[in-house]
Amino acid sequence: MSTKKIFVAGFGGQGVLLIGQMLSYAAMYEGKEVTWMPSYGPEMRGGTANCTVCISDKPITSPLVTTCDVLVAMNGPSLDKFEDMLVPGGHLFVNASVINYKPKRTDVSVHYVDCTKIAEQDVGNAKTANMVMLGAIIRSSGVVELSIMDKVLAKTMTGKKEKLIPANKQALLAWNE
Amino acid sequence: MKPVFEYTKGMRETELHYCPGCTHGIAHRLIMEVLEERGDIGNAIGVSPVGCSIVAHQYMNVDMLESPHGRAPAVASGIKRVHPNSPVFTYQGDGDLASIGTNEIIHAAERGEKFCTFFINNAIYGMTGGQMAPTTLIGQKTTTCVDGRTVEQAGMPMRMCEIISNMDRAVYVERVSLDSPANVRKAKSAVRRAFKVQDLKLGFAFVEFLSICPTNWGLSAPKSLEWLRENMMPYYPVQQFKCPEEVKEVR
Amino acid sequence: MAKKGKLEFRADRCKGCELCVTACPMHILKLDDVVVNRKGYHPISVIDADKCIGCASCAMMCPDGIINVYVEE
Amino acid sequence: MAEKKLMKGNEAFAAAAINAGCRYYFGYPITPQSEIPEYMSRELKKVGGSFIQAESELGAINMAYGAAAAGGRVLITSSSPGIALMQESIGLICSVQLPLVIMDVMRGGPGIGSIQPGQADYNQVTRGGSNGDYHTMVYAPNSIQEAIDMIGKAYDVADEYRNPVIIAADGMLGQMMEPVVMPEPKAPLTEEEIPAVKPYCLTGHKFKRDRHAINSVWLKQELLEDYINAFWPKYEKAERELPEWESRDLDGAEVVFVSYGSTSRVVLEAMDLLAQEGIKTGLIRPKTLWPFPVKAFEEIGAATKHIISVELSQGQMMMDVKLAVEGKWPVSLINRVGGMLLDPYEVVDRTKKIMEVK
Secondary structure, three states, X not given: OOOEEEEEEEEOOOOHHHHHHHHHHHHHHOOOEEEEEEOOOOOOOOOEEXXXXXXXXXXXXXXXXXXXXXXXXXXXXXXXXXXXXXXXXXXXXXXXXXXXXXXXXXXXXXXXXXXXXXXXXXXXXXHHHHHHHHHHHXXXXXXXXXXXXXXXXXXXXXXXXXXXXXXXXXXXXXXXX | OEEXXXXXOOEOOOXXXXXXXXXXXXXXXXXXXXXXXXXXXXXXXXXXXXXXXXXXXXXXXXXXXXOOOOOHHHHHHHHHHHXXXXXXEEEEEHHHHHHHOHHHHHHHHHHOOOOEEEEEEOOXXXXXXXXXXXXXXXXXXXXXXXXXXXXXXXXXXXXXXXXXXXXXOEEXXXXXXXXXXXXXXXXXXXXXXXXXXXXXXXXXXXXXXXXXXXXXXXXXXXXXXHHHHHHHHHHOOOOEEEOOHHHOOOO | OOOOEEEEEOHHHOOOOOHHHHHOOOXXXXXXXXXXXXXXXXXXXXXXXXXXXXXOHHHHHOOXXXXXXXXXX | OOOOEEEEHHHHXXXXXXXXXXXXXXXXXXXXXXXHHHXXXXXXXXXXXXXXXXXXXXXXXXXXXXXXXXXXXXXXEEOHHHHHHHHXXXXXXXXXXXXXXXXXXXXXXXXXXXXXXXXXXHHHHHOOOOOOOOOOEEEOOOOHHHHHXXXXXXXXXXXXXXXXXXXXXXXXXXHOEEEEOOOOOOOOOOOOOHHHHOOOOOOOOOOOOOOOEEOOOOOXXXXXXXXXXXXXXXXXXXXXXXXXXXXXXXXXXXXXXXXXXHHHHHHHHHHHHHHHOOOOEEEEEEOEXXXXXXXXXXXXXXXXXXXXXXXXXXXXXXXXXXHHHOOOOOEEEEEOOOOOOOOHHXXXXXXXXXXXXX
């Protein structure tokens, strides 16, 4: 497997960084090499947020990307700004809950994920919206195996968060193309 | 013959380089006398400043560390973390503590650092040759205010005890004077109380010594004592600002 | 009866600042007019040793620690 | 083998220090390294250590000076302008010969600069910004795992040489996450062990020895010259024994890149891209910036026509590269500054332009 580059972008509070981290844990537990690199700056909430995940069988050179295989656009400005980064044939995930228009790109697979609505109506927990998106990314792009997510959730959601595991598992499976 | 006063073993044999009549020698001696009577010469760790007393570590017979200018309270905070049960003190002049080091002293005080700070206030910069100190009095002449310090040009002199005593965790704050035998005895009691506060881990202990600088004041040593009493004491009142109940009886 | 005191000077270390002179309640200390010590100062001396009461005020004020004080028992 | 953990660089640096026996941390928040004081405030107390959020970087470095003089294993961290503030005391700690590990998570400068990753502290860390004759050893990791390993080594080197050791990381390494493995933890010295293991430290003389006066003021210049000449051989020893580097594909390389830290990872990607175009390139990656790995350049062969320093500064490292190659090859520069980063395609394009110059 050559290096898969995933770029997740949105605004702070949408779980952008967490989506990237969960993918990174998954890749690590699959025994792959992985890097996660966030944007960082003074805006802690409400500003733009993005992160890059690189997954590979070989040691990863640069954790920065200029092109990506998977782009996750959690809001309109992120879609407009970053859709040109996607390689032809790549996967573009659009958060349809806040983006109500189509991307320019026609040479990529576009997946519309209404994460907030699905989280509220199907999972019954609005906070799992980012997990709905994560499930969509994993199941459509295949950057990691869905089966590894049981281990990821068990390792990362401990203590008080443990009781949230069932809802998160449900969220990972909630979206359908 | 019974000895009533012998020079403390807490001071090394090295001759002091201070100018004739400089009261640094008295302050050094008092701190070492107290450590000696406590049996702490072998346990104490001191921090010397930048200023005239930069080589205090050549005179005091305890383990000592020289600090960059003004940072002695930070340095002592680090030492105290590694040796929480050793008596630790800083010895600082008015330039070191009240000018370049105000940040460090304020924060050490409010953290309630369990060491003692001994502050020598002689209202002038000695080592560099008699320039204005943050504690130079209004009207006092120095080489950087030759017509006398003015409020308009340099603001008011810093009253460190008054500032430090506003810090909740500075639990013992006292200003003493080295101008007479009686006041020197009182100063020694203050040093005892400061170390006792440290023993009991009550908080930060701060003692200010009103001192003289005959050389840079341009007065003889006896005249300097008079100048201190007439000019410094009214602005820098000799008093105990704060004292915990536990050490009130320590004399 | 007042105690009888005795002073010991390390006069070679004296800087002649006279802080001890101002401290002495019996006014018996004075810089030696004749002697110059190795540091180049007129060192301290006692003009009337019999009057010393051993109060140690002089030693208390000496910045250079050159005075030791004893009293007769 | 211990389990792999996914860790953010800054947290891993802090964990590595605790793992190496560090029990004292004094710091002041500054982007992009603030996760280090945050981590230390939580974790040190669990292992009986001490954390102080200092009033400033001046306070922090001097608390470290006190704790190191008292025999503690200390970590100090900051980012570029904060390290600049600490320089006075770094020189002082060198002069009194105390061990200390300092981490610089570099960002763009000069001045307050940007908060994005940079490498323009090269001169600040290798030359030092304090007064007088001294050196600090400088390690430059290019991955979080390498940083962890270097931190462990840095403590041992600091103790052996009685000198501050700087780890020059950058905002990218500090902020990114990678899977890492922590080495076996080391126990810190107890207060009772300090006098035996570090007899130069301040512990109170207990009347068993003369008092120590750790001091950097010398009023007799003859004595200071003697003192400097007496400790200087340790720096010559360091120049012989400490240089570390990684060489890749030097054999037959037309272009040899010299790059360190996170920038070297960008260069590795650029090398792959250039190889796809049939251009053979090699890499020398200094792992120590001082002492600079001069010997690495002896491996460069006759096929090499260009040496290119790739760095996030205005040729600060290039000067060391020029000294190392002694005029045998032309040395060029590919760089970005101010917190801007190189991407592999830019390195490729600029390399090809340099190769056009005959």
